[in-house]
Amino acid sequence: MTEKILMKGNEALAEAAILAGCRHFFGYPITPQTELAAHMSKRMPKIGGVYLQAESEVAAINMVIGASAAGARAMTSSSSPGISLKSEGLSYLAGSDLPAVIVNVQRAGPGLGGIQPSQADYWQATRAPGHGDFRLLVFAPSTVQEMVDLVGIAFDLGDKYRMPAIILSDGLLGQMMEPVVMPAGSNTKVPERPWATCGHGGKREHNIINSLYIDPPNMEAITKARFRKYEEIKEKEQRREEYLTDDADVVLVAYGASARISRSAVDMARKEGIKAGLIRPITLWPFPDKAILSKKAAKAFLCVEMSMGQMVDDVRLAINGKKDVIFFGRTGGMVPTPAEVLKEIKKIKGGI
Amino acid sequence: MNMNLLLAGFGGQGILFTGKVIAYAGMLDGQEVSWLPSYGPEMRGGTANCSVCVSDAPIGSPLVTAPDVLVAMNLPSLEKFEPSVVPGGTIIVDSSIVSAGVKRKDVNVIYVPATRLASDNGLKGMANMVILGRMYNDIKFCSEEAFREGIKKSVPARKQELLDNNMTAVDIGIKSGE
Numbered sequence: 001m002t003e004k005i006l007m008k009g010n011e012a013l014a015e016a017a018i019l020a021g022c023r024h025f026f027g028y029p030i031t032p033q034t035e036l037a038a039h040m041s042k043r044m045p046k047i048g049g050v051y052l053q054a055e056s057e058v059a060a061i062n063m064v065i066g067a068s069a070a071g072a073r074a075m076t077s078s079s080s081p082g083i084s085l086k087s088e089g090l091s092y093l094a095g096s097d098l099p100a101v102i103v104n105v106q107r108a109g110p111g112l113g114g115i116q117p118s119q120a121d122y123w124q125a126t127r128a129p130g131h132g133d134f135r136l137l138v139f140a141p142s143t144v145q146e147m148v149d150l151v152g153i154a155f156d157l158g159d160k161y162r163m164p165a166i167i168l169s170d171g172l173l174g175q176m177m178e179p180v181v182m183p184a185g186s187n188t189k190v191p192e193r194p195w196a197t198c199g200h201g202g203k204r205e206h207n208i209i210n211s212l213y214i215d216p217p218n219m220e221a222i223t224k225a226r227f228r229k230y231e232e233i234k235e236k237e238q239r240r241e242e243y244l245t246d247d248a249d250v251v252l253v254a255y256g257a258s259a260r261i262s263r264s265a266v267d268m269a270r271k272e273g274i275k276a277g278l279i280r281p282i283t284l285w286p287f288p289d290k291a292i293l294s295k296k297a298a299k300a301f302l303c304v305e306m307s308m309g310q311m312v313d314d315v316r317l318a319i320n321g322k323k324d325v326i327f328f329g330r331t332g333g334m335v336p337t338p339a340e341v342l343k344e345i346k347k348i349k350g351g352i
Numbered sequence: 353m354n355m356n357l358l359l360a361g362f363g364g365q366g367i368l369f370t371g372k373v374i375a376y377a378g379m380l381d382g383q384e385v386s387w388l389p390s391y392g393p394e395m396r397g398g399t400a401n402c403s404v405c406v407s408d409a410p411i412g413s414p415l416v417t418a419p420d421v422l423v424a425m426n427l428p429s430l431e432k433f434e435p436s437v438v439p440g441g442t443i444i445v446d447s448s449i450v451s452a453g454v455k456r457k458d459v460n461v462i463y464v465p466a467t468r469l470a471s472d473n474g475l476k477g478m479a480n481m482v483i484l485g486r487m488y489n490d491i492k493f494c495s496e497e498a499f500r501e502g503i504k505k506s507v508p509a510r511k512q513e514l515l516d517n518n519m520t521a522v523d524i525g526i527k528s529g530e
Contacts, residue, residue, distance in 0.1 A: 006372070176388040264412025
């Protein structure tokens, strides 16, 4: 299956999850994510997998906990308000060291917000997806092809580090169709999970999956061990793409849909002789701060988001006051245009 | 080639399908393409629109806010999107549905009585394919081979019996422009 086909982001991601060995999907409908669950409902019964529409988002994420504990590659998907409902389960997954993939096809918030594309759940995904001391792997696709490519990586790294992974997409990427090449999935091998609580006929010690630790010294030790793992991930797993950054005076930082728009703005700026470039984070956690710090020649950074400014915090933390970090965003379901971004680049260029 | 296209009309006129054919044809022609539907309440309220980009460079925003080409298959769509077309752009109107004319003088306007041409030829419901044919005649956004193949790929396997009718409708559209 290496033919280029035209596919919606939501459907392509679902198909790629199946190719990555996911056979357990638990969901609940919400715009603009619904095609993902709909695709799973069509495909899973045909391949011996499980598609289950739960009675609520809370139920769906708890089913993911159960399936993952039993050793299955499990997934759920939703859009922003639905992800909020899943936050308790996300915390339990992290506290139980269980891998799973959670997809957020973001829409505008807070509250019910709107159904148009947004990137206002960055803080939620990277800071507080639930209560407690923990991190999740967070991936940000910016094309339909990347909706496909990152699913397998999210499952594999989740297994490697025994932790949940979020794919932070948005309504634009979920709804659009683009040419895509599906990976040859037949050789996908789901790693062994010797920790899983599955039947073993009394042949080994029984496994326990748990997130309750009543004894504070023990709980502290377990949490510290988890954070040593997070340090290793920060060292090894930062991913980003760069575009024309080598000689750039103004470096844009944008992910997902706004990175596409920023890239067009960079091209427009270059045509006018302005040295602009783009760093596109592919992992939002771990945030690619090394790439940002390495841009010694840059005079200023411009962070472009479909929010009131959330990832800009991470850019500022990376820069640590050494250079100007400016923010531009649209929110509430509005998508910025390349011309708007170009205007911001020119404003900065006037000042340096 | 760099074409930003907006197709708009009533739900059920085949707006999204027409966009898909154009995107498929562009892709088979070796170009970068994107297709983005309007989604949400307007799908239920009667109007549908879809953005299609065909370009030889990677596509930035798939959301078309300033179309080079606007296809308007009803009056509300024409009224809503006429002001957004770039100067020198093209507006294609189904003149058997839209009675009012295009007011702007800085765009090319193509009137096609697509709904009437379709029903006169026993192809009721295929006005979208007539419009598509006319659009292809005037704006050759890909090779003819890719165009025809794009139509074939877009008609689902279970509806292959409709392929001939779709092709006939497209040819009627092409002829209307010759």
